[in-house]
Amino acid sequence: MLVVVLVAVAAMAARQRAADAGFLRRDEMxxxxxxxxxxxxxxxxxxxDGNLPFLFTRTPYNCEPFANAVDAQPDNPLTHGGYLLVCQDIRGKFQSEGSFVMLRPPRDRAQKTAVDESSDxxxxxxxxVRNVPTNNGRVGMFGTSYPGWLTVMAALEPHPALRAAAPMASPADMWAGDDFHHNGAFRLSYGFEYATMMESGKENTRFAFDLPDTFEWYLRLGPLAMINRRYLHEAYPTWNDFVAHPDYDAFWKRQAVVPQLGAVKVPTMNVAGWWDQEDFYGPITIYEALEKTDRVRQxxxxxxxxxxxxxxxxxxxRLGPLDFGRSISKLFRAxxxxxxxxxxxKDAPSVDLPEALTFETGANEWRRWNQWPPASTRPTPMYLRADRRLSFEPPEDGGAAFDAYVSDPANPVPYRKRPILPTYAEGSTWPTWLTDDQRFLSDRADVVSWRTEALADDVVIAGRIRADLFASTTGSDADWIVKLIDVYPDTDVAMPDYQLMIANEVFRGRYRNGIDKPEPIAAGAVERYTIDLHTQNYRFRRGHRVMAQVQSTWFPLIDRNPQTFVRNIFLAQASDFRAATHRVYRSSRYPSHVVMPVVR
Structure with missing residues (x-):
């Protein structure tokens, strides 16, 4: 009862604040x-005065904060730019009727009453447009993360009044590269904590951990099978889907956005962040898919x-330790x-917007491109060499040259400095962990690094980064995590010796021959793993060093690979988890390297 009263009071306060800010509010079902x-x-x-266009967002996160947020940024040119502002709670969440389905799949269009997020x-x-007075018949949609995905769904079958869409950090594929999996590796802490929060009821309630350090909690948990056995008891549909669909099967393919995208039907601005800890893969993937059919530059x-x-x-x-010198977000909106x-x-003058507008960190300037990735770059390999060197020159060593480490699932590498608070807990560093100083791992023997000499000149990259790793394991499965890092000089005043991640990704070895074909790895066999490190626009400054880093656990961001091939890791037993020795080769025959798109 107390919760109900508090929610009602909060809702009344939000309504009053919106009114105080100069808005008339109406709530509709x-x-x-x-x-x-x-x-x-x-x-x-x-x-x-006059007829106004709509700015519309749909959300599973509650419209009351949206209604209240108009107070927070009185100089925001969107919320205070002469628009009818609309927020809608999606099915089954907060004050809306119906049942919530995580990333509701597309409907059967042969059934007139079938529904999905596009139809809603x-x-x-x-x-x-029919019932709100004094509107001009035009709608713009926007949203970040899940609301970004909802914006993409609306643009698949757009209402004629939908004239512009700005999906921001929209997921595109929850198995390939967004919230729940990356290249088949399960994003444990986020997947568990998000699923339990979203499916706790009409409102979103966080899971109550009984330890302050979730690294310790997940490690004590043991195999993933213990989640249902101890805590969820098959009551959470999304977790049950994780267990039932460990591979890229029809379930995940049906949710994927790209197969649903056709021609660009609505002018679309895809917005992403270089250090997005949740959905960076999505907006880039959606942009690239739409670009294939964009003939009129929309x-x-x-x-x-x-x-x-x-x-x-x-x-x-600012973002973490980085200072960009000016108000990047405020200027972007304006x-x-x-x-x-x-x-x-509003039929305002056309905007001089290039095909792609990217921020070049390091130079801290916006760059304009007529395509992304740009064609005016040179794919430049940087090779892993002896003595932990990273070089533009290929290795000359024989086929047996390698660096080795022992990966032990019982002693995984933390993905950020401990204690690791729950994802959404007060004080959690989750929002900025991708900018954390990687020196906190310097004493780990199972994290292997190679670095260049100090750069004689600036090196600028723009476009797609790729790692080609030649590696073997004494186990029958393995994860490969590759990071590209900017090592600051000790003379830097603000960030001396800082190790800043520029790009990173994990790849689950069982999927090396196809994302829908899990296969064991032959012990001792040297395999080639091509790992997409996504895109970046970055300037490595003179005097800095470039570092490549490889490890095989990243816990509890990524679930522990047993390193013994089992058909379904969600059902693995404790006895399946075994230490293994991994080798990363750096020879003329097996030249492991990272390919950077260097601007000419």
Whole structure:
């Protein structure tokens, strides 16, 4: 009862704050085609004249914070730019009716009453343009993360009134590279904590850990099979889906966005952040897929020096230890996002927006490109060499040259400095961990590094980074984690000797011959692993060093690979987890290297 009262009080306070900020609020229960009603908040500026366009977002995270947020940024050119602001709780969440389904798959369109997020967005827009007074019949949609994905879904079958869409950090494929898996490796801490939060009920309640350090909690848990046995008891659909679908099967393929994308139907601005700890793969993948059919230049990409949702911050001058010298997020909204929406929703002058606008960290300047990845770069291999050197020159050693380490699932490498608080706990460093100083791992024998000499000149990269790793294991499965790191000089005033991750990725070895073909690794066999480290625009400054780093555990971000091939790691037994010796080869026959897109 106390919770109900507090929620009601918070809702009343949000309504009052929105009114105080100069908005008239109306709450509606908008009917969908199957009769389910979705709670929707509409805010209209009190001092606005004439007919206004809509800015619309849909969310599983509660519309009350959205209604309250109009107070937080009075100079935001979107929330205070002469728009009807609309937020809708999706099915089964907060004040909306119906049942929540995580990333609801596409409907059977042969059934007239079948629903999905595309149809709900369509029905909501239809109701808004017909029933909200003094609108101009145009809608722009936007959202970050899950709301970003909902924006993409709305653009698949756009209502005629939908004139512009800005999906930000939208996931594209939850198995290949977004929230739940990366290249088949399960993102344990995020997947568990997010699924339990989202499926705790109509409201989102965080899982209550009984240890302050989740590294210790997950390690004591043991095999993943203990999750249902001890805690969830098959009551959480998304966790049950993880267990039932460990490989890239029809379940994951049906959820994937790219197969659903056709021609660009609505002008789209895809927004991403170089240090997005949740969904960096998604927006880049969606942009690249849409670009294949974009003949009239309606598909755009903006990537800034942000973490997940950093473009929504009031200022955005800093991220972790990095200082960009000016208010990147505030300027993005004022100079890019707001004029872009105004162009399509208000007939404002056209925006001089390039095909791709990326922030070059290191130089701390925006760069304009006529395509992404740009064609004006040179793929440049950097080879792993003897004495832990990284070099532009290929190795001359024979076939047996390698560096080895023992990977032990009982003693995994932490992905950030301990104690590791729960993902969304107060004080958690989850939002900025990708900018953490990697020196905290310097005493680990199971983290192997190679570095260049101090650079004589700046090296600028723009585009896709790839690692080609030649490696073997004494086990029958292995994970390979590769990081590209900028090592600052000891003379740097702000960040002496700092090791800043520029790119990173994990690859589960069983999928080396195909993401839908898990196969054991033959003990001792040298295999080639091609690992996509995604894209980046970065300037390694003169005097800095470039480092490549390899390890095989990243806990509890990534679940522990037993290193013994089992058909389903979610059902593995404690006896399956064994230490193994891994070799990373660096010879003329097996030249492990990282390919960087160096700007000419």
């Amino acid at each position: 908008i009917p969908m085609r199957d009769g389910v009603r979705l709670h929707t908040v509409v805010l209209r500026p009190r001092d606005a 967005a369509y029905d909501a827009i239809e109701w808004l 598909n755009f990409l903006v990537v800034g020096p942000w973490n997940h949702g950093g473009w929504n911050q009031q200022d955005g001058r 100079d890019v996002l707001a004029p872009w929406f105004a162009q399509y929703l």
